[in-house]
């Protein structure tokens with residue numbers, strides 16, 4: 001564990017889906033304790049890039065350094081082990097489990113076990129889930145309620161709590177506010193700054209450019225699988241971002257925010 | 258929309274929730290009532306035990322089928338796998354371990370051989386589904402045919418008879434006053450219910466049936482889970498086959514033909530969703546008993562066997578339609 005230098009460095013990441021070149025040599029650097037905004041039009045490759053970092057996809061080319069070490073993030077479990085947690089665009093929740101069940105999915109608290117058969121400690125999981133959500137200033141919907149029955153904001157809270165449970169070094173949020181009402185979205189947008197205050201680095205994907213300008217330190221723009229801009233948030237504005245997103249042929253794209 | 262509609266809506270939801278949760282017990286009570294009216298002897302303990310014993314073979318197999326269906330998969334091969342397992346047990350018992358002279362050890366070896374056959378075939382179903390990427394519907398349809406063919410080959414198309422009194426203990430013995438098949442049945446269902454509702458793997462089975470991707474992203478090896486469940490379903494089909502062979506005191510080459518229907522019917526009647534993620538193994542047992550009651554009732558009424566088949570198929574379709582419409586009305590279910 002080295003504690004200086006960037007937390008994450010991507011170098012020339014390539015990812016193909018059949019004939020589609022979803023990522024065409026993307027490089028970027030994420031400093032510790034900062035928020036990086038990742039923006040771009042639909043299909044630009046944002047989700048694909050973060051799936052490479054979270055171990056859901058294997059890149060076809062390029063190198064990843066995390067916490068000073070070159071790593072091969074072979075699967076989501078490995079990503080979690082090294083301290084990378086992801087909240088996916090579709091949240092990846094199990095609708096028939098309750099909040100605690102989702103927060104502890106894959107790392108259940110068990111009472112005792114014989115070989116692969118381990119008896120769950122449901123009580124302890126409920127208690128820890130309530131504590132965790134309380135610490136994040138979120139409310140736990142009553143235990144036992146399937147998350148399929150919850151509102152968009154509540155589901156988002158569950159997904160984010162799950163990501164934070166292990167005190168990761170990097171949290172990736174893929175469009176955390178896209179399905180939310182304005183007040184719920186405000187609350188979720190405070191999360192990146194809260195996390196950074198706790199020493200965590202954040203990658204935030206969003207189509208709401210004003211939000212990205214409000215909460216990030218740097219902004220990377222993808223277009224058709226390539227990085228077209230890597231900007232200091234303080235030194236850019238909405239208009240410049242739009243220009244990079246839509247490309248030079250459609251400069252001054254109207255109404256994009 | 259006036260505000261007073263809201264509570265009414267709530268109430269209707271509650272009613273559907275209750276129907277989904279407990280409707281099956283109501284149906285069971287109804288069938289028991291009808292049977293009691295049809296036949297004065299029906300409620301005698303001896304007769305009730307008898308029905309449970311008759312239901313036990315299908316019910317044993319349905320434990321595995323419930324888990325497979327919870328994972329949103331299907332196993333159509335259970336009848337044939339049961340037949341092959343029964344035949345192998347009978348064959349080993351009669352020709353390899355010296356029959357009655359083989360003693361308890363011989364008996365155990367023969368039973369283990371039958372269960373092993375079931376487990377291996379189930380594991381093959383699992384591997385082809387998971388690694389081969391073929392839908393389990395097709396994989397197990399193929400296995401249905403292969404296992405039946407193997408059974409016919411192994412038996413030469415003739416039954417293997419006279420397996421000895423020791424082996425018949427499995428079907429006709431009693432522990433204290435309780436028939437052995439009932440002991441096996443109850444033990445199995447208690448274990449299965451505990452497994453599904455209190456253990457980590459049990460939870461993963463439900464979760465993977467609901468949202469496979471989310472479970473995989475949580476770092477759980479869903480492929481291995483599925484493979485294990487298919488193997489277990491095969492083992493339980495094998496156990497069902499061994500129990501049937503003991504009951505008939507012979508391995509019939511055509512034994513358990515068409516049982517996949519009865520097994521799936523029991524699971525579906527029990528309310529387990531064919532779309533995975535929802536269901537209860539205890540209710541599968543209730544489903545299996547209801548099916549047996551239907552058979553017995555139709556027998557009592559002297560209904561032709563052909564009509565019995567039609568009735569059974571109809572009951573499955575009806576149960577599915579009902580479950581589907583209740584769920585859709587209740588909401589919270591994505592197709």
Ligand SMILES: Nc1ncnc2c1ncn2[C@@H]1O[C@H](COP(=O)(O)OP(=O)(O)OP(=O)(O)O)[C@@H](O)[C@H]1O
Pocket residue numbers: 017020021022040041042043044045046047048049
């Ligand atoms: N699993 C997949 N199989 C095939 N093609 C894919 C797959 N995932 C992504 N793609 C393709 O890769 C490209 C990038 O998609 P990606 O989902 O990364 O875009 P995005 O920037 O996240 O878009 P959005 O803003 O709509 O979420 C698209 O052309 C998409 O169709």
Ligand SMILES: [Mg+2]
Pocket residue numbers: 046047048089
């Ligand atoms: Mg995306």
